[in-house]
Amino acid sequence: MSVGLTEALERDSALNLDQAAVGCNFQVTSLKGPACRQLREIGFCEEMRVRKIADGRTLLCAVCGTRLALSRTLAKQVRVTPV
Amino acid sequence: MSESGEHTLLPKVALVGHPNVGKTTLFNALTGENRRVGNYPGVTVERSSATLRTPHGHELELLDLPGAYSLSPNSPDETVTRDVLLGDLPDEPAPDLVICVVDAASLERHLYFVLQVIDTGIPVVIALNQVDRAEDKGLRINRQVLADELEVPVIACQGTTGRGIIQLKQTLRFPFPPPTPRHWKGPGAVEKAIEKLRKKLAEAGIERAQAHAIHLLADTGYRVEAQSHLTPEAQVAAREMASECIAKDHPPEDEITEARFLCIRRTISASVIEKGSEAESLSDKIDRYALHPFWGWVIFGAVMFAAFWSIFRFAGIPMDLIEKGFGAMASGVSSLLPEGDLRDLISKGVIEGVGSVVIFLPQIVLLFLFIGLLEGSGYMARAAFLMDKVMSRAGLTGKSFLPLLSGFACAIPGVMAARTINSPKERLLTILILPWMSCSARLPVYFLLIPLLVVGSLAQTMVMFLMYALGTGTALLAAWILGKRIERSEPTPQFLLELPPYRLPDFGYVLRHVLGRALSFLKKAGTVILGIVIILWALSSYPKAPEGEDQLAHSVMGRIGQAIEPVVEPLGWDGRMGGAMLTSFAAREVFNGSMAVTFAVDEDAEEDDDAVRDKIRERISTAKKEDGSPRYPPLTILSLLIFYIYALQCLPTTIVVKNETRSWRWALGQLAGMSAFAYVAALAVYQGGKLMGF
Numbered sequence: 023m024s025v026g027l028t029e030a031l032e033r034d035s036a037l038n039l040d041q042a043a044v045g046c047n048f049q050v051t052s053l054k055g056p057a058c059r060q061l062r063e064i065g066f067c068e069e070m071r072v073r074k075i076a077d078g079r080t081l082l083c084a085v086c087g088t089r090l091a092l093s094r095t096l097a098k099q100v101r102v103t104p105v
Numbered sequence: 106m107s108e109s110g111e112h113t114l115l116p117k118v119a120l121v122g123h124p125n126v127g128k129t130t131l132f133n134a135l136t137g138e139n140r141r142v143g144n145y146p147g148v149t150v151e152r153s154s155a156t157l158r159t160p161h162g163h164e165l166e167l168l169d170l171p172g173a174y175s176l177s178p179n180s181p182d183e184t185v186t187r188d189v190l191l192g193d194l195p196d197e198p199a200p201d202l203v204i205c206v207v208d209a210a211s212l213e214r215h216l217y218f219v220l221q222v223i224d225t226g227i228p229v230v231i232a233l234n235q236v237d238r239a240e241d242k243g244l245r246i247n248r249q250v251l252a253d254e255l256e257v258p259v260i261a262c263q264g265t266t267g268r269g270i271i272q273l274k275q276t277l278r279f280p281f282p283p284p285t286p287r288h289w290k291g292p293g294a295v296e297k298a299i300e301k302l303r304k305k306l307a308e309a310g311i312e313r314a315q316a317h318a319i320h321l322l323a324d325t326g327y328r329v330e331a332q333s334h335l336t337p338e339a340q341v342a343a344r345e346m347a348s349e350c351i352a353k354d355h356p357p358e359d360e361i362t363e364a365r366f367l368c369i370r371r372t373i374s375a376s377v378i379e380k381g382s383e384a385e386s387l388s389d390k391i392d393r394y395a396l397h398p399f400w401g402w403v404i405f406g407a408v409m410f411a412a413f414w415s416i417f418r419f420a421g422i423p424m425d426l427i428e429k430g431f432g433a434m435a436s437g438v439s440s441l442l443p444e445g446d447l448r449d450l451i452s453k454g455v456i457e458g459v460g461s462v463v464i465f466l467p468q469i470v471l472l473f474l475f476i477g478l479l480e481g482s483g484y485m486a487r488a489a490f491l492m493d494k495v496m497s498r499a500g501l502t503g504k505s506f507l508p509l510l511s512g513f514a515c516a517i518p519g520v521m522a523a524r525t526i527n528s529p530k531e532r533l534l535t536i537l538i539l540p541w542m543s544c545s546a547r548l549p550v551y552f553l554l555i556p557l558l559v560v561g562s563l564a565q566t567m568v569m570f571l572m573y574a575l576g577t578g579t580a581l582l583a584a585w586i587l588g589k590r591i592e593r594s595e596p597t598p599q600f601l602l603e604l605p606p607y608r609l610p611d612f613g614y615v616l617r618h619v620l621g622r623a624l625s626f627l628k629k630a631g632t633v634i635l636g637i638v639i640i641l642w643a644l645s646s647y648p649k650a651p652e653g654e655d656q657l658a659h660s661v662m663g664r665i666g667q668a669i670e671p672v673v674e675p676l677g678w679d680g681r682m683g684g685a686m687l688t689s690f691a692a693r694e695v696f697n698g699s700m701a702v703t704f705a706v707d708e709d710a711e712e713d714d715d716a717v718r719d720k721i722r723e724r725i726s727t728a729k730k731e732d733g734s735p736r737y738p739p740l741t742i743l744s745l746l747i748f749y750i751y752a753l754q755c756l757p758t759t760i761v762v763k764n765e766t767r768s769w770r771w772a773l774g775q776l777a778g779m780s781a782f783a784y785v786a787a788l789a790v791y792q793g794g795k796l797m798g799f
Binding site for chain 2: 056057059060061062063064065067068069070075076078079080082085086087088089090091092093095096
């Protein structure tokens, strides 16, 4: 499979963390929004693996061995792909 | 706590790291101190220090700094850490060495901060905490490779067990290692900008030019916020350099962040081996219920109710002992001293007044024990998670709940803990409503009055629970109303919180902490409250009434009561209660002492051995008006309780609010607003109750 096709498939499967399914593992692909610096510093940086544990108004995620709670608005700023 | 500058001659070592990584536990283990710790982020919000002696006999000053995720601060407590490390605080030179405390179980997340600290040009030692937990999670860290990659010593340690403390102290030997060079390299344009800016800053005489140059380019906020350590020209130069980089399509913030993350990935791939995927931990299993949309609330309610119930249920035995002790003291004084003012002062003033407050020591101890266990277990962060939805209705987030919960112990640390909130508006709202969280100083008043309303520990617990719920509910309502009136052009605050793993609390620390709070309560009773009750006794005993006249009515206190009576009468109170309420503006607990002293002075009968609290309650419940009706019916007691939920009778809180908001307007406005609200609420309850026929 060519590199271009792989990238296109990854781009197509990318979604925001708030849309991601509970119990699945993802990888952060990019961050976009006013809080991206803060999100990166707390652990949601590019290439980091994330597992979504709970959904709702406030999301619960496992990042690098730590549980992080974040609001839905912040989760919208994290773009992930399933792994 | 040492003030800044106290140990200026000693070499300075700073402990830094993410919030709740175990800095203060390590600080206590290194120095033998007993500073406040807890298993949730944001316990340490200000700089504190103590002296440390190395195995080689050298003395050092060890600084404990607030936790920070990065040196680009998001809240006031993180700003303190950045300013200390960059040497930006007046009279506070940058430390000579930094111990970066890192959680081994989430090393990758912590390395960004470590790289930022290395970039300050201060020698760094990494304290790798919780290695066992990392191994349980399937991570194996090669410490030697990590040390070689980062070119800094790496010491495995565990503050709670003392593991690695000796090795850590040994790395603090003189001379300290030289600063580690920066590990990342940005694109040419950014590197050129750093070098040009460094030269400009050095020419302008700014210390630590390289560290400031990197930070000025890496953090937009640092380029624009007022910095006493930097000249406006330096910031203008930094803005020009940043603009040049942006023009070349290399925004310095993004490029520096990216370069640091590249370095982190390289370091992690070299030093960490994952031995399989992470299994579900015990914390995860507990959280399935503790954070469940339904069961989470059931557990939260049960935990809170059990705490209040145990306070009522288990305090009885030690309270009886304390009462017997004070009763025996009063009898002893009565039999030893001849009748006269000295005997009255000691038995009716000092013993009754102070006894009526000290009697509630067991409840205070139980409250602090409960809060200590909650703080140490990790449940506080879960409570904040659950409360986020409720808090959002009031324009706050779950993050505000942590300072508010601290306010149940004392408003002052609660107000200071609001520094962890990054939104200035949310922080201000939290500070403004926080005194409505019923603090421990209100407990003696509640415990004196609640048994006058209902009988039985279950019913009394229910009333107590309602009082706390009423204070908290009104506070959130006030935040909602105030939030609409305080105009700030900032986005809606967003909740972002790390949930620590559950841990068994460090019982030794919790007991030491509770003992400290109990001693502080007794000290207050033996100094401030003792002083006030002596003054109250004198005001209630002089001038002496002629034979046959009522002593209290004739005394200064009685006259003060008469003067205030028209103001408090609509609340259902008499002058005695009004006077006691006035004196409790010095300290809330004085209400009990004031009631005890004025009743004792007023009583002609000989001193008996009745228990202090029963005696006050009996006097309150049997007091009659001239027409024979009860002087203090339940409605009056309820109105008094309502007043105490809402009144801000704590001068130190007002001063701390002024310091935290940097405004007398907010502090005095809060004092006036809460006092007025307390009066109106008590008035509404009493008059409303009367209209309804109670």
